[in-house]
Amino acid sequence: MAWKMKAAVVREFGAPLTIEDVPVPTPGPGQVLVKVKACGVCHSDVHAADGDWPVKPKLPFIPGHEGMGIVAEIGAGVGRVHEGDPVCVPWLHSACGCCEYCVTGWETLCPCQTNTGYSVDGGYAEYVLADARYVGLLPPKPDFVTLAPITCAGVTTLKGIKETEARPGEWLVVSGVGGLGHVAVQYARARALRVIAIDVADDKLELARSLGAEFTVNATAENVVAKVVEQTGGGAHGVLVTAVSTPAFTQAVAMTRPRGTVALCGLPAGSFPTPIFDVVLKRITIRGSVVGNRQDLAEAIAIAASGQVKPTVHTAPLEDVNDVFARLKAGRIDGRVVLTL
Secondary structure, eight states: OOOEEEEEEBOSTTSOOEEEEEEOOOOOTTEEEEEEEEEEOOHHHHHHHHTOSSSOOOSSBOOOSOEEEEEEEEOTTOOSOOTTOEEEEOSEEEOOSSSTTGGGTOGGGOTTOEEBTTTBOOSSBSEEEEETTTOEEOOSSOOHHHHGGGGTHHHHHHHHHHHHTOOTTSEEEEEOOSTTHHHHHHHHHHTTOEEEEEESOHHHHHHHHHTTOSEEEETTTSOHHHHHHHHHTSOEEEEEEOOOOHHHHHHHHHTEEEEEEEEEOOOOSSOOOOOHHHHHHTTOEEEEOOSOOHHHHHHHHHHHHTTSOOOOEEEEEGGGHHHHHHHHHTTOOSSEEEEEO
16 A cells, blocks of 8 residues: 655635545655655745746646755666755756757756646645756755755845845845845845835835834825935946735836846736836846746755845744735745745
């Protein structure tokens, strides 16, 4: 009889997840089986469970791409990790390894990639399969709960900050101080950037200040663009948009100084108007930024493990996943929720 494990399963888009006993998977060649200790909850998991995005997961599936745990079993040909090693299982489950994107460090753009908790089962379970080449290596005796959000929120925001090309001592705006944004503030400070945080909630702005933001602006009560331009003496060198509010994207372009760069991480529905005249004459760069490669992940983990970045986390048992999703949709989560197993 196959061993069973507890998992949160999506069987119908938009319906509550069901807690079930499902077979424990067996690692094949190049794979590892990870015993999950903790798994962060990302807003992308909600989008996956609701079938919001154009390419939908195949039902049924197990969400979760911020899994942390211990290697319990290895498949044939695995030499990079060993049983007992602490690892994380990120969004990028695997890629082809040989296309133009993979060979240049942009495996997150590989057209053949698979994604944890989306195209393959994820970490909302007691065990998860992973490709040994793509797991993130953790320090000895890690704090699984605190490090879980680094697997996605950490590497995503670190990559986004890099994409702005803002240099030490320059101004970076972090638009949206949620699960990603509050981590972005800390990575920006770790890179010696001067940080301005923007949000619509005063408690989140207070959190941003406690994490090192030098200046904060409430987008609902103030002229955001004017405040930022005044504070920075002409506009920010870089703007990282983690918000899911469409107006934040238009504001981001307006508050960027000439030769500045806007990096977009948030994924609201629809589109936003781009002021072509300003973009051309001010030589503003607008670029998308999606998670990060394996080296970015290693850097994100190392910075967090050194104590320079510490996500605000709240724990919940796997059985409470539907309540966590409801609170996330309602915007009632400060920082990140991590499911414990």
